[in-house]
Amino acid sequence: MSRPDQHPVCQVTPVRTRADRAAFVDFPYTLHRQEPYWVPPLRSDQRRLLDRTAHPFHEFGEVEFLLARRGGRVVGRIAAVHNPRHDDFHGTRDGFFGLFDCVDELGVAEALFGAAEAWLGERGLEGMTGPVTFSTNYECGLLTEGFDLPPAVQMPYNPPYYPELLSGCGFTTAMELLAWELPSTVHEDPKVLRLARPDADRGIRVRPVDLRDFHAEAARIREIYHAAWERNQGFSPMTDREFDAIAHELKPFLAPGLGVIAEVAGEPVAVALAVPDVAPALAAANGGLHTWGIPLGLLRFLRARRALDRVRVLILGVRREHRHRGIELLLGIELSRAAQRLGYPVMEGSWMLADNHAATRAMRLTGARVTKRYRIYRREPCDAVSRSPAGI
Incomplete structure (x- = not known):
């Protein structure tokens, strides 16, 4: 310096x-x-x-x-x-x-x-x-x-x-x-499965996000997001237009099973959402999808996208009144199953607050490790x- x-x-x-x-x-x-x-x-x-x-x-x-x-x-x-x-x-x-x-x-x-x-x-x-x-x-x-x-x-x-x-x-x-990394074999770990008892035992239903009814699902996710993150340091509630704009940007990258919602008595109480980590494809595009109207960057993006090997978990949140019931593990298990099925061997959870001790315990139970730190x-x-x- x-x-x-x-x-x-x-x-x-x-x-x-x-x-x-x-x-x-x-x-x-x-x-x-x-x-x-x-x-x-x-x-x-x-x-x-x-x-x-x-x-x-x-x-x-x-x-x-x-x-x-x-x-x-x-x-x-x-x-x-x-x-x-x-x-x-x-x-x-x-x-x-x-x-x-x-x-x-x-x-x-x-x-x-x-x-x-x-x-x-x-x-x-x-x-x-x-x-x-x-x-x-x-x-x-x-x-x-x-x-x-x-x-x-x-x-x-x-x-x-x-x-x-x-x-x-x-x-x-x-x-x-923190950014955590873990393999998409969490759903095969007997210890994790034992801790996350069958959903029906606790009246918890975990279902995939319905991409065919994405507008309504986005509204449900927005409600959970604001309720689950409201006490986090630095949290700022989004307007409907802000959230809808982010959802619109994410929709093309969503894949079946990489979004899951947990319900209790039919009420959505938790959500987990992951997307393929397209950062290598963006690197290949080098800042632009079109050059003088020719989709050169787009072609490089699509070619690199075929070789992606990981997903990023963007959101994993539970309403405060439903925490400490193992719902986080249930959501993580379903994301792991979907990531493995879709051919992504690695998952990154980012970002998580370093002082979120409950989330840290859950990540360590799955065998995850911290790979990057931010401030x-x-x-x-x-x-x-x-x-x-x-x-x-």
Whole structure:
């Protein structure tokens, strides 16, 4: 990590023009092009994040996109985020940041964080937590362990110097997140089967998500999701439009059996949802499905998709009043059966809060191991003048 006084001062300015937006989207592809495990997201998805008329978060939240330049060259980017739904739910006035990418220079990182902090402070927000892409309902966290492994789909990857930059800028740990890996043979483990007694013994019915009635199923999943995660640190309730948009994006990747719902007396009380880990296929597409109207990236994506060997468990949640009944294990068993049947030998559960001790016990019972660690940081408010480098 370079010292802040080893390089000329950079200038941080808000994204205002079409050229600024293009530069904001393009910067990570330039910065990380030599990183063997970084997976280029689709540029169309990245552009949508900046589109205030298209992405549903912008209907209620405020975001300022910022670029750091030196001599006309982009050296960093960040988004300052005001999420009023988070503040209303928790009774706070918290600021957030996301979409952080930066060269290995402490001075550039501090310039970006200083500009984001100033924007948040103008809105009466206190402190700054992140990285989160708008909220924890989207991609979030900074990779701190597991740099020699590729990320799962919709999980972050960053160079090893990023945690050093945040520590050098005065950030401390707010939340630690884990990625667990396990084989899709959990349903064959006698110990797990013994702990997860037959469903009928406890009046629990586990059924697959009905993909033919996906709209109604998505509404049921949304209710469980909000009820199961409401006490989690950093949770922010989604609007119906937000949840529906995410469900619409996931639907093409859903496979029969990789979504299951547990019911008690006909009431949905728990859900588990997994998708094929298409990160290697996205890497093959290299950020775009079409080039000048020709579907070259799409062809590479489809070719790589045939070789996928794992699934990512996106959601596994149980309503609070139905916990400690082994429902998590029942859901995991059904996902394991489906993953093996579909030809995926490996499952990744990500992310899970490191301090979720019940989930940790359940994962260890299945023989899972932690393969990657992520962190969400926080910087408490202080004298902005003492932090802001010159030139901003």
